[in-house]
Amino acid sequence: MAAPVIDTLAGERVGKKPPAPRTGGRFSVHFAHYKWLYLLLLPGVVYFAVFRYAPMYGVSIAFKDYVPFLGVNGSPWVGFRNFEDFFANPDFPRLLGNTLILAFLNLGVAFPLTIILALLLNEVRLSILKRTVQTLVYIPHFLSWTIVASLSFLLFALDIGPLFQFLNNVMGTNIDFLSDPAWFRPLIVLQEIWKNTGWGTIIFLAALSTVDQDQYEAAIIDGAGRFRRVWHITLPAIRSTIIVMLILAIGQMLNTGFEQIYLMTNALNREVADVFDTYVYFVGITQGAYSYSTAVGLFKSLVGIVLIFGTNWLAKRFNQSGLF
Amino acid sequence: MKIHNTRGGRIFDAVNYAFLSLIGIITLLPFVYVFAGSFATEAEITRRAFFVWPEQFTLGSYEYIFATPAFVRALVTTILVTAVGTLVQLAFTVTMAYPLAKKTLRGRNVILSLVVFAMVFSGGMIPTFLLVKDLGLLNSYWALILPAAINPFSLIIIKNFFQELPAELEESAKMDGATEIGILWRILLPLSKPVLATFALFYAVGIWNDFMSPLLYLSDNSKWTLQMYLRQVTAASDLLGTGNVDPNYIPPEQGIKFAVIVVATLPILIFYPFLQKHFAKGMLIGSVKG
Numbered sequence: 130m131a132a133p134v135i136d137t138l139a140g141e142r143v144g145k146k147p148p149a150p151r152t153g154g155r156f157s158v159h160f161a162h163y164k165w166l167y168l169l170l171l172p173g174v175v176y177f178a179v180f181r182y183a184p185m186y187g188v189s190i191a192f193k194d195y196v197p198f199l200g201v202n203g204s205p206w207v208g209f210r211n212f213e214d215f216f217a218n219p220d221f222p223r224l225l226g227n228t229l230i231l232a233f234l235n236l237g238v239a240f241p242l243t244i245i246l247a248l249l250l251n252e253v254r255l256s257i258l259k260r261t262v263q264t265l266v267y268i269p270h271f272l273s274w275t276i277v278a279s280l281s282f283l284l285f286a287l288d289i290g291p292l293f294q295f296l297n298n299v300m301g302t303n304i305d306f307l308s309d310p311a312w313f314r315p316l317i318v319l320q321e322i323w324k325n326t327g328w329g330t331i332i333f334l335a336a337l338s339t340v341d342q343d344q345y346e347a348a349i350i351d352g353a354g355r356f357r358r359v360w361h362i363t364l365p366a367i368r369s370t371i372i373v374m375l376i377l378a379i380g381q382m383l384n385t386g387f388e389q390i391y392l393m394t395n396a397l398n399r400e401v402a403d404v405f406d407t408y409v410y411f412v413g414i415t416q417g418a419y420s421y422s423t424a425v426g427l428f429k430s431l432v433g434i435v436l437i438f439g440t441n442w443l444a445k446r447f448n449q450s451g452l453f
Numbered sequence: 454m455k456i457h458n459t460r461g462g463r464i465f466d467a468v469n470y471a472f473l474s475l476i477g478i479i480t481l482l483p484f485v486y487v488f489a490g491s492f493a494t495e496a497e498i499t500r501r502a503f504f505v506w507p508e509q510f511t512l513g514s515y516e517y518i519f520a521t522p523a524f525v526r527a528l529v530t531t532i533l534v535t536a537v538g539t540l541v542q543l544a545f546t547v548t549m550a551y552p553l554a555k556k557t558l559r560g561r562n563v564i565l566s567l568v569v570f571a572m573v574f575s576g577g578m579i580p581t582f583l584l585v586k587d588l589g590l591l592n593s594y595w596a597l598i599l600p601a602a603i604n605p606f607s608l609i610i611i612k613n614f615f616q617e618l619p620a621e622l623e624e625s626a627k628m629d630g631a632t633e634i635g636i637l638w639r640i641l642l643p644l645s646k647p648v649l650a651t652f653a654l655f656y657a658v659g660i661w662n663d664f665m666s667p668l669l670y671l672s673d674n675s676k677w678t679l680q681m682y683l684r685q686v687t688a689a690s691d692l693l694g695t696g697n698v699d700p701n702y703i704p705p706e707q708g709i710k711f712a713v714i715v716v717a718t719l720p721i722l723i724f725y726p727f728l729q730k731h732f733a734k735g736m737l738i739g740s741v742k743g
Contacts, residue, residue, distance in 0.1 A: 173603060180599060271725065430574075
């Protein structure tokens with residue numbers, strides 16, 4: 130660790146400094162010397178206390194029967210009743226199923242596509258083409274889900290949407306993409322691919338750029354073709370990046386982007402569209418079941434933590450580098 | 454490299470280049486269609502399934518939306534909230550990052566640990582909503598700004614940036630009698646302009662694109678932001694069963710929807726060259742340093 134050493138050196142070098150107790154000494158003296166810095170620190174500390182830590186404390190209402198009038202502290206404890214209610218609720222298996230199916234679709238389709246796109250981009254030696262394609266596929270990442278949803282509404286609209294008309298003309302289909310529950314999941318995955326696949330390649334492209342070029346030349350001399358080089362050199366070289374990204378993706382699995390799902394949910398597809406995140410909103414905010422919905426949210430977070438540690442443990446067990 | 458010039462290699466390159474170009478074009482097509490459609494007449498939008506250039510050019514859709522008070526109000530509101538919000542969030546982040554860059558400050562490590570902890574764990578939607586409600590911020594624009602005032606990740610990167618600036622700069626200023634606040638304002642901030650501009654963009658895009666906060670905190674539809682307005686305009690009438698949309702609302706003509714989408718997208722596209730450059734860098738820093 131070079132940085133602290135440099136700091137100490139700097140402190141000793143400047144002999145003319147006012148006799149400030151840098152380490153050790155009474156706190157009041159230290160505080161007086163650094164009063165301006167503590168003053169600058171104050172708004173940030175207040176922010177974290179109020180907007181980050183107070184809500185964490187507020188999670189305690191998951192174990193209470195929250196009454197707005199009584200507040201978080203005054204509301205009576207009920208133990209695990211909210212969790213028991215949730216597990217006994219017929220909504221629970223449906224939500225779990227919907228969430229997991231969407232999560233696995235994203236993980237099984239969008240995640241590999243990101244790697245494939247990165248590999249294809251990496252094979253491009255025409256740098257103007259590479260840069261142009263990158264510039265184009267990164268754009269959707271910066272757009273809001275509202276815009277993505279709006280574009281979907283327009284493109285897939287019954288009778289008038291271009292994609293509806295195209296499929297109608299070519300294949301004679303008559304699909305109501307936006308209301309038919311069977312099309313909800315494909316649409317969500319398609320949106321996810323359009324919005325984030327391009328952007329997701331950045332990390333893999335960075336990893337790919339560090340692959341030792343000598344290995345390729347050796348492989349070429351040994352007569353390895355394009356695909357064998359990718360399979361035997363490129364993929365093993367970015368394996369640790371893939372594993373880290375996979376662990377992160379699995380940890381986020383149950384976070385099926387609230388905004389995206391909410392925007393695509395309607396009265397006709399609720400059965401397949403409801404996931405934990407939107408359920409918390411509908412039950413908590415629109416119906417006012419604060420304690421119950423907080424319990425649902427807490428359950429989801431706990432499962433997420435278990436998933437991330439579990440995958441990390443598995444990755445290490447199989448002799449791969451884990452995340453931590 | 455001539456070693457790649459085998460026949461199979463050339464065929465692969467050709468297919469790959471064609472495929473990637475196609476991907477790029479497909480990504481862009483929805484915009485091109487919506488952009489073209491926003492300048493087309495309603496009759497043309499109905500008649501032609503898909504087009505990238507209007508036969509008859511008209512500004513009718515834009516004239517209509519800019520004559521609609523609800524739209525203009527949402528647009529002005531969003532611009533103001535984004536501008537004020539970005540400044541406030543940047544101010545909160547910078548004032549906290551500067552003291553934390555001082556390694557000798559007592560309590561620094563505790564605070565940094567708490568910041569990192571808050572990166573991983575959060576109270577979730579309902580406790581945050583109840584807090585905002587208890588603070589009396591429902592239907593206030595501050596509810597869109599304050600709960601996200603400091604992004605822990607940005608805070609740590611700015612802190613690291615301050616830490617890497619040469620200490621001599623500050624020491625000479627201190628000998629001239631400047632206080633820490635003076636040093637931050639007159640020496641560090643001018644030096645950090647590019648970094649601050651990057652994070653200002655980061656915050657601005659976050660506020661501009663935010664849909665969840667206005668959905669949660671602004672029930673009064675006269676206060677809606679552009680994203681909320683866009684949702685109302687573009688959702689088909691059979692999609693309105695999920696609340697927070699006026700049931701008596703009649704969806705407008707297609708061209709109007711196109712124009713609203715273009716207006717909501719335009720600022721992002723204008724800043725896109727900067728976004729692409731800086732965000733890609735930021736993402737890599739995040740992945741390397743955690």
